[in-house]
Amino acid sequence: MNAVIISSRQKPFVLALLGLGLVLPFAIYPVFLMKGLCFGLFAAAFNLLLGYVGLLSFGHAMFFGWSAYITAHAAKEWGLTPELAILAGVALATLLGLVVGWLAIRRQGIYFAMITLALAQLMYFVAVQAPFTHGEDGIQGVPRGRLFGLIDLGDTLTMYYFVFAVFVASLLFLYRVVNSPFGQILKAIRDNEPRAISLGYEVTRYKLIAFVISAAFAGLAGSLKSLVFQLASLADVNWHISGEVVLMTLLGGVGTVLGPTVGGFLVVAIQDYFAGIGSLVIIIQGIIFVVCVLLFRSGMIGVLTPWLKRRGING
Amino acid sequence: MGDDFIVETRSLTKEFKGFVAVSDVNLRVRRHSIHALIGPNGAGKTTCFNLVTKFLTPSRGQILFNGRDITHTQPAAIARQGMVRSFQISAVFGHLTVLENVRVALQRKQGLSLQFWRSGDCLNELNSRAEELIEAVGVAEYRDVPAGELSYGRKRALEIATTLALDPEMLLLDEPMAGMGTEDVKRTAELIRRVSANRTILMVEHNLSVVADLSDTITVLKLGHVLAEGSYAEISNNPEVVEAYMGSGHGDAAGGAAGHG
Structure with missing residues (x-):
């Protein structure tokens, strides 16, 4: 089944990935890796909603971007240590998730997407107007600071391992959520909502909790990103980001645990690799997206998983 | 009156933009019985059913479950009180x-x-x-x-x-045998009879023959009204029902029902 990407049989596979994550910064530019991890986490958080509840949010940039702003502001103006600055950002994203979720969750399909988009646009214009975001300039020169007041994150490699640790812990947590008793009900709601109601479940409560968890982790991804690049800007709250996360999730494989991360890395890689050709990047992205949707509906990981499983059985 | 009936509706009415789908229905379902709601297409069976399980909100009237007014209760809450429904389209995850x-x-x-x-x-x-x-x-x-x-x-x-897993006091089945072959119909009827012990079952059916042997009470709906109510013998001898529902093929329908057993 979809959810069981990490079964006990696949443990060696997961350990290999972990090992890879530890040595990769010696081979590949760490800042690029960190960007991939941030967007990978963002997509994984988004996938909790799309893949396991069947809700397409088109406003996740507001959690990502606003959390980035708060973390940047807290680190720069209030002088908070990075973990507290991140916590502040995530707290706001969680709260925002609760309000937006409460408003949007009663609607389904395109209406749900439209309400989330509208609220995200609203929050975008708040970001344009609010003085502390510094408008077009954004919050620049955000200090990475010392983790717990001890470990200097100014060093790129140290920062990488911090981001990697947060990423792994978050993914494990999301995996746990999907496979918890709660996750089981989420999947039931995704498959057949009226039936879940008829069995006595208050489905709006389950959807709202999933929405808030998703918003919180989207926020965490944004916070990390603002520390990695030492910048929080309007680009982070822009609706482009909401669209990109849909793209990442679908490319990697919706409803799989690792898929969205793979998709996140892929999109970031395309953007970096083709950065030289300017706005043509969007066209290339579009073409890749169309090809993916036509050729592998279930995304990269969705296509790879059966193949890996077969190999696992053979080996 | 009262405790003998597990579900009771009073003047239950549902209007959709001027069209009255269910009109003034007073339904009483006796505890531990199998009660069938039948009628031709468009008689309001499914609407009636959705009203009782609160998947639709009535325009007027009252619904009582175990003597408690559930007219304004949420569907999930009704399920938790012990009344669980099935769906016409098979509802699995x-x-x-x-x-x-x-x-x-x-x-x-x-x-x-x-x-x-x-x-x-x-x-x-x-x-x-x-x-x-x-x-x-x-x-x-x-x-x-x-x-x-x-x-x-x-x-x-x-x-x-899945429904039985909730150990419900009352089961509502929406056309449980729709689209089934003869073999499956037989098996499902047997299953329903088996699970009806110590439970109340209200089922909607299009086809009179499949509920003939199964039901203790049959209510016939036509154009949103209750046309007749009683045992299969009473219903099948009611001239109004014969005319409205079974048409001239009444004898055949009854014979077919006996054959299905």
């Missing part, structure tokens, strides 16, 4: 396995369903009960198959197992 489908229902009483931080292993304690239930409806050999891959008849059987 397609991506979950047969066992998991039943476990979703068992999970509710376990009370851990909101705990998103807990490992899914705690659900395994429900497995033995879930296995009993899928054994009882005859789908045990498909335990680990995604429910979406089952045949139509087996999906319906699984749906009944």
Whole structure:
């Protein structure tokens, strides 16, 4: 089944990935890796909603971007240590998730997407107007600071391992959520909502909790990103980001645990690799997206998983 | 009056933009009976059914369950009070396995369903009960198959197992035998009879013949009104019913019903 990407049989596979994550910064530019991890986490958080509840949010940039702003502001103006600055950002994203979720969750399909988009646009214009975001300039020169007041994150490699640790812990947590008793009900709601109601479940409560968890982790991804690049800007709250996360999730494989991360890395890689050709990047992205949707509906990981499983059985 | 009836509707009415789908229906379902709601297409059976389970809100009238007014209660809350419905289109969770489908229902009483931080292993304690239930409806050999891959008849059987997992006081079945072949109809009728012990069943059916032997009471609806109510013998001898519902083929319909047993 979809959810069981990490079964006990696949443990060696997961350990290999972990090992890879530890040595990769010696081979590949760490800042690029960190960007991939941030967007990978963002997509994984988004996938909790799309893949396991069947809700397409088109406003996740507001959690990502606003959390980035708060973390940047807290680190720069209030002088908070990075973990507290991140916590502040995530707290706001969680709260925002609760309000937006409460408003949007009663609607389904395109209406749900439209309400989330509208609220995200609203929050975008708040970001344009609010003085502390510094408008077009954004919050620049955000200090990475010392983790717990001890470990200097100014060093790129140290920062990488911090981001990697947060990423792994978050993914494990999301995996746990999907496979918890709660996750089981989420999947039931995704498959057949009226039936879940008829069995006595208050489905709006389950959807709202999933929405808030998703918003919180989207926020965490944004916070990390603002520390990695030492910048929080309007680009982070822009609706482009909401669209990109849909793209990442679908490319990697919706409803799989690792898929969205793979998709996140892929999109970031395309953007970096083709950065030289300017706005043509969007066209290339579009073409890749169309090809993916036509050729592998279930995304990269969705296509790879059966193949890996077969190999696992053979080996 | 009163305690003898588990469900009672008073002047139940549902209008859709000027069209009256259900009009002034007073339905009383006797405890521990099998009660069938029949009628030709467009008679308001399914609307009536959706009103009782609160998937639709009545325009006027009152619904009582165990003497309690549930006219304004949420559908999920009604399920928790012991009244569980099925659906016309077989309602299973397609991506979950047969066992998991039943476990979703068992999970509710376990009370851990909101705990998103807990490992899914705690659900395994429900497995033995879930296995009993899928054994009882005859789908045990498909335990680990995604429910979406089952045949139509087996999906319906699984749906009944899932419903029974809640141990409801009252079951509402929406055309449980719609679209089934003769073999499946027989098996499902047998299953319904078996699970009706100590329970009340209200079922909607299009076809009179399949409910003939099964039901204690039959209510015939026509154009949103109650046309007649009584045992199969009473109903099938009612000239109004014969004319409105069975047409001239009445004798054949009754004969066919006996044949289906």
